[in-house]
Amino acid sequence: MAATTDTDHEEHTGAASRRPAARRRPGPIARAVSVFGELLITAGLVLGLFVVYSLWWTNVVADRAAGKQADRVRDDWAQGRGGPGALDTKNGIGFLHVPAMSGSEVLVEKGTSNKILNDGVAGYYTEPVKSALPMSGKPGNFSLAAHRDGHGAKFHNIDKIKQGDPIVFETKDKWYVYKTYAILPETSKYNVKVLSAVPKESGRKKPGHYITLTTCTPVYTSTYRYIVWGELERVEKVDADRTPPKELR
Numbered sequence: 477m478a479a480t481t482d483t484d485h486e487e488h489t490g491a492a493s494r495r496p497a498a499r500r501r502p503g504p505i506a507r508a509v510s511v512f513g514e515l516l517i518t519a520g521l522v523l524g525l526f527v528v529y530s531l532w533w534t535n536v537v538a539d540r541a542a543g544k545q546a547d548r549v550r551d552d553w554a555q556g557r558g559g560p561g562a563l564d565t566k567n568g569i570g571f572l573h574v575p576a577m578s579g580s581e582v583l584v585e586k587g588t589s590n591k592i593l594n595d596g597v598a599g600y601y602t603e604p605v606k607s608a609l610p611m612s613g614k615p616g617n618f619s620l621a622a623h624r625d626g627h628g629a630k631f632h633n634i635d636k637i638k639q640g641d642p643i644v645f646e647t648k649d650k651w652y653v654y655k656t657y658a659i660l661p662e663t664s665k666y667n668v669k670v671l672s673a674v675p676k677e678s679g680r681k682k683p684g685h686y687i688t689l690t691t692c693t694p695v696y697t698s699t700y701r702y703i704v705w706g707e708l709e710r711v712e713k714v715d716a717d718r719t720p721p722k723e724l725r
Contacts, residue, residue: 538596538628596628631691642723654706
């Protein structure tokens with residue numbers, strides 16, 4: 477039997493001393509903190525996905541739906557069917573053009589419920605105050621609403637509109653050219669007076685041909701309403717080429 481050297485003994489005892497000590501299991505407080513942290517991470521991911529869905533994906537879906545509806549309206553016009561001239565509101569009565577906001581056209585339909593506006597369109601009020609349609613030829617207030625964020629966000633840049641800026645409404649056979657004359661950056665969501673036939677809060681006292689754009693404010697909230705008023709300057713007939721008025725060229 478070979479003798480054990482001092483070197484062998486040192487190696488043996490050194491290896492033993494390097495063995496890891498038994499790991500202590502975390503206490504209940506540490507486990508609770510760990511679980512809570514994981515829940516916060518999960519909640520953050522869910523919230524992030526919800527924000528992406530609300531502010532991006534709903535825009536994609538709404539723009540697709542609005543595009544299909546707009547195509548149907550223009551196809552009907554091209555085929556001589558329906559259209560605002562006959563007050564046909566089935567698929568949409570026309571298109572709103574506001575260069576200061578984006579320059580892109582916005583289909584206008586009947587009603588301001590989320591079921592309507594979530595399709596990426598603007599809607600004219602039927603309640604609590606009934607909107608006056610410009611093609612009727614009668615004085616009144618053509619009052620519209622659209623989402624500011626998500627679901628197409630057609631009025632997202634409403635705050636870019638300034639006094640004097642044009643607002644143009646296109647129908648099957650006419651262009652209605654309005655000029656912005658007043659802006660109310662914030663008012664109560666319950667303030668229906670802004671939709672009145674004579675919107676006195678805008679400074680007007682007599683009947684006329686007005687247009688009112690409404691949406692939520694501040695951005696990403698629905699706490700208040702942002703209001704833009706315009707007054708009709710002129711009406712142009714649509715020619716064979718649908719040449720837009722100078723304000724849109």
